[in-house]
Amino acid sequence: MLFWIVAALLTLGASLAVLLPLTRQAEGDADKSHDLEVYRDQLAEVERDAARGLIAAPDAEQARAEIARRIIRLDAEGTSAPRSGPSLAPRLVGVVAVLAVPLLSWSVYTVIGSPDIPSQPLSARLSQNPANSSVDELIARAEAHLVANPTDGRGWDVLAPVYMRMGRANDAVTAYRNAIRLLGSSSARESGLGEAIAAAAGGIVTADARSAFEDALKSDPTNPKARYFLGIALAQEGKTADAAIVWRQLADGVPADSPWRSVVEQAIAQAEGRVPQQNQTAGAPAPSQDQIDAAASMSAGDRTVMIEGMVATLDEKLRQNPRDTEGWLRLVRSYQVLGKTDQAQDALGRAYTALGRDSDDGRKLTELAGSLGLKVTE
Structure with a gap:
């Protein structure tokens, strides 16, 4: 009810802010009549x-002349301005139009709107049954x-993975x-x-990320997430062979139906150069389409970190071996697929420098x- 009153x-x-100016001309006519009586x-x-x-007679004559000039000026202004009579119709049209807008809009809302639905402030929505609430x-x-x-x-522990x-x-x-500070360290929290x-x-x-993964392994040496990302860290440092060893040990220890198994096997294949030539990227674990598909069962965060980590590793490899044409093609494509257009453009420029634009x-x-x-610029 308060809403409708407001x-x-x-x-x-x-409406009044628009209607009041329409009355100013009539008020002006009344002011002129008053001034004429005063004069x-x-x-x-x-x-x-x-x-x-x-x-004295000269002063009286001068005063009469001044008052007469004022009366003449007032009369001239009155004759040059439109009279109230002819302007009455336009003012009436304006008044009707101003009043019609709110009346019409309120009438339409009562027909197509939902005035009977109660307000739903955020506090009320947050206090309702969780089963009826959206994720946000x-x-x-x-x-x-x-x-x-x-x-x-x-x-904090529940909200973090969300x-x-x-x-x-x-x-x-x-x-x-916050969860680690309040509840203590655990393998899941540290790896997360x-x-x-x-x-x-x-x-x-x-x-900092490496330190967290290492702390996770202190609590649970079999934590697959921590072991996998420590392998990523090695690959990003150019230690591809060491990364392959870490991933191979991880693959041997996880169950066959683990969502990590296929991802790790793909990473090992990339690191050891056992993938087809069109998917090979200078021995670096860059993300092929098969590997991206294999990561479908992982969380969005896991997939993003895994793919971007491998792209970063490929970038570093190409800085060391810039003559790898297939590597440059995959790097440019990978950055663009990840939505990193600026980095894709930069990689393209470095590739031209390494391979030659006209080759x-x-x-x-x-x-x-x-x-x-x-953009392809000279």
Whole structure:
């Protein structure tokens, strides 16, 4: 009910703001009539003062002339301005139009709108049954709870992986750190923290991420996520053979139906150069389409970190061996598929420098750039 009262008052205020200017001309006519009466009274007073000898004849004559000029000026303004009579119809049309807009809009809303639906403020939606809430509302509810209860470690522990699945890596880092601080370190929390740090760094396993993965292995030496990403860290450092050893040990230890198995086997094949020539990238574990498909069972965060990590490894390999044409083609394509157009453009320029723009390899790069929508400049 309060909403309708406020809406009515706002509508009334807006209508009055438009209606009031329509009355100004009539008010102006009334002001002119009043001024004319004042000037006539002044003229009569001058005549009385002159008759009683209170003012000299020249002064009286000068006063009469001044008042007459004012009356003439006022009369001239009145004749040049439109009279109230002819402007009455336009003003009436304006008044009707202004009143019709809110009346018409309110009438249409009552027909096609839903005025009977009660308001749904965020606080009310957050207090409703969780089964009837959307994911965003559930997260908002959890965040509101943690704002009021920042020491609820269990809440941070639950929210952290949700942030990762939503691609909010920085928020996931904060949540994992709070959960570890309040609940203590565990293999799952440490590996999740390492994954979040790597995702926030664009897929690079930084020193902080490596430290988290190593802490995860202290609690559980079989943690597949920590072992896999430590292999990624080795590959990013150019230690492809060492990375293959880590991944091979991981593949031997995980069950056959583990979602990590196919991903690790693909990484090993890339590292050892056992993939077909069209998918081989200078021995680096760059993400082939088969490997991306094999990672479908992983979380969005895992897949992103895995793919971006391998692309970063390929980039580093090409800096060391810039004569690998197939590697450059895959690097440019991979960056563009990941949505990193600036890095794809930079890789294209480095490839031209290494292979030559006018060579056969350079023409392959130009064809690829055209198909990906990249700029090819001299």
